[in-house]
Amino acid sequence: MNRTFGLSEFLFVVAAVRWTLLLSLVAFLGGGVLGLVIAILRTTSSRFLRLLTNGYIQLFQGTPVLMQLFVFYYGLAVLFDVQVDAWPAVALAFTLYSGAFLGEIWRGSIQAIPRTQWEASACLSLGYFQQLRFVILPQAMRISIPPTVGFLVQLIKNTSIAAIIGFVEVTRAGQLIVNVTFQPMVVYPLVAALYFAVCWPLSLLARNLERRIDADLGIKWHL
């Protein structure tokens, strides 16, 4: 006798949204710190640092998230001689993945600030870090917000891939419920709806911010 999809199954899937959100948050914050460092290193005059950070970005943007998860999951096991829990592997992989994407987005934002801003702040005898902190980053941050929110949507959706290596978030919770209720027609659309409920408002926010910033910058909005 199968279990049917009732209230407790529904709540189990909905409650798992918190793990999706927590994983996204950890990866976004960790990746944010890493991404900021990468974006700054990518725009320095040191050729070596630029090559190094570019290699990092190419590596993480040129390989599938699933493969990154596998390599970290089994790689940590190799390093520590024991099979670790999925959490650290998944959190580490998604943090490094976010760092690469955010680094690339923010590099673009820093480079979009006209050279004259650097020169003007240098004329005011601000040091390199003062120029970044007080002149460049505040302006770059403004233009970087819409693509950053857009990436957050991508990150939240991609955390579903952690389900494949057994990390229980909303997609995995859905799979577990399908395994006992045999009602994929109910469960998977519900899972999709939960992602949609989280991602769609963020997508709309990104679009509105983009429109507003473009209007401020006097660019004809057409995207």
Next chain:
Amino acid sequence: MHYAYHFNVVWDHWRDLAEGAWLTIQLSALAMTIGLAVATVCAYAKAAGPSPLRRAVATYVEVIRNTPFLVQIFIIYFSLPTLGISVGANEAALAAMVINFGAYGTEILRAGIESIGQGQIDAAKALGLSRLQTFRYVVLFPALKTVFPALASQFILLMLASSVVSAISAVELTALTNSLVSTTFRPFEFYFVATGLYLVMALGFRAVLGGVYWMVFMRRQRI
């Protein structure tokens, strides 16, 4: 730290890995071709269709772009059969990739179409071109040129995302790697090498698509 690496096992199976990479390339290229056709039709419908059709296309794009690819695959492969629509794993994978790329492609093409000046369209009208002719000769080609880089990166994202279809055991590089891992018990080595193969494919595709761009758009411009 006492792990003994056995990359020679991977080398013994290089033929299987090469075959997997080739399957991934075929699957992605096929999905992109069909997906691009879907995107073109949808972009036309969105630009010039009647309003219910426009709304339908907008809904399709928003739903696909705000839900994870993995969940889309699960719905096609596990949920639809309960409605009597049953497909094999490979067909389900292809369908999911086409539907996914179609949505992103529609949005990218729309941006390109909106970049075409109204003057161009008025001029086409003045020359007596029909709506479809205008779309084909005046709008689509320059629009494709404008958005080609965005389409190329979306294609690479699609190719990388195709590793996720291994979750329903559709045959491609990741699925083949999984089965090699389960017979050789060397997960780290195999996933490491497969990740490298994906990186090579991503960089290769970027180079090839850059070449295509030059062949199709730049060379023609010079004459």
